């Protein structure tokens with residue numbers, strides 16, 4: 429039952445100027461009335477705000493403003509209200525407890541948004557974009573999330589679904605009236621070209637999505653190199669804090685150390701790793717395994733070399749290992765006499781003296797291509813769940829193409845097309861299962 433009265437503190441936990449308690453459900457106004465001293469909230473007009481006190485057992489708990497909304501014209505689609513308390517932790521909790529002892533239950537994380545979805549106020553992509561807005565850490569991430577909130581993701585998916593639906597419709601006509609069209613002519617001349625075109629469109633969306641994901645969620649950037657070249661010093665320089673331990677002992681970093689940094693429109697999720705070399709030390713060996721895993725997952729690699737020394741075997745191995753990656757070669761220790769020679773393009777820095785950071789930053793912006801990402805093009809997805817669904821739909825279309833090419837019965841082809849149509853429907857929340865909804869909304873904040 430989703431019109432049960434729920435409430436939760438919607439503002440961040442801590443002392444501030446105001447705290448807001450959100451309430452939603454069929455009978456919320458009469459329930460809040462039980463603890464509210466002021467106008468009768470069941471009689472006031474919707475979309476109005478009312479001054480008063482929250483009290484319990486004759487004791488005034490707080491002075492508040494209550495905004496009142498009537499379903500279906502509210503965020504959740506149900507009757508709802510928001511109680512603006514003074515922004516202290518203790519008083520807000522007392523008001524919350526008073527509500528809980530007068531017929532409310534505490535909302536689960538994301539439950540308000542889930543109700544908004546179930547009541548048709550927002551679709552699934554909009555609900556997800558609300559969370560993406562909250563976690564945005566740069567301008568592009570925010571713009572892409574707002575773009576999705578404004579239903580642009582939905583429009584993109586719906587336009588693909590419409591094309592699939594029109595194919596399904598022509599197949600259905602053919603099945604119902606077999607004499608209507610020649611089946612082989614139909615698969616070869618109508619269905620196959622349409623599927624091939626749609627497949628190309630989906631591939632194009634997936635290609636643009638790679639940059640969009642990096643823009644929205646940050647670029648997984650691994651700092652790798654053999655021991656002692658200055659990887660941890662570079663991490664500290666970039667983060668402008670002494671996050672990782674730096675010593676002159678080779679093999680100092682044993683585990684991966686993470687930090688996040690935003691440069692203009694690019695957020696880098698940096699990982700400093702254990703120096704990669706051949707070793708017999710068990711702990712160091714495990715650290716090196718982790719470095720290699722981080723390297724595999726990385727979308728961008730900063731390969732650090734020590735400019736004061738000639739290249740060693742471990743450096744050559746790393747140059748080879750990272751050659752197909754999006755990488756920047758960073759030659760460190762430029763303050764010392766240089767003894768390194770390398771044919772490839774590289775940047776020179778001194779992590780110790782914080783020299784070369786600006787050049788490194790501008791190279792990072794260039795190599796990630798994020799600055800070319802145009803949010804309003806609307807030819808991308810930035811949510812990983814959506815991308816996974818499009819990939820599944822794409823493989824369904826591939827199997828439909830195979831079926832066409834091998835002259836399968838048209839109703840066999842229809843199964844694949846319908847499957848793709850359903851998979852795209854999962855993105856916007858058509859026929860979504862309870863399991864998916866529970867999983868998705870549980871990641872939301874409490875009170876959202």
Ligand SMILES: Nc1nc2c(ncn2[C@@H]2O[C@H](COP(=O)(O)OP(=O)(O)OP(=O)(O)O)[C@@H](O)[C@H]2O)c(=O)[nH]1
Pocket residue numbers: 653654655656657658659660661662673674675676677678679680681682701702703704760761762763764777778779780781
């Ligand atoms: N002269 C000079 N020394 C540096 C520079 N950057 C780092 N170092 C020194 O090099 C040594 C190793 O630095 P780290 O940052 O710990 O190197 P690392 O690559 O993280 O080493 P591992 O964690 O052992 O793999 C330390 O003594 C640093 O002070 C630099 O730009 N110039």
Ligand SMILES: [Mg+2]
Pocket residue numbers: 659660661672673680681700701702703
């Ligand atoms: Mg280190």
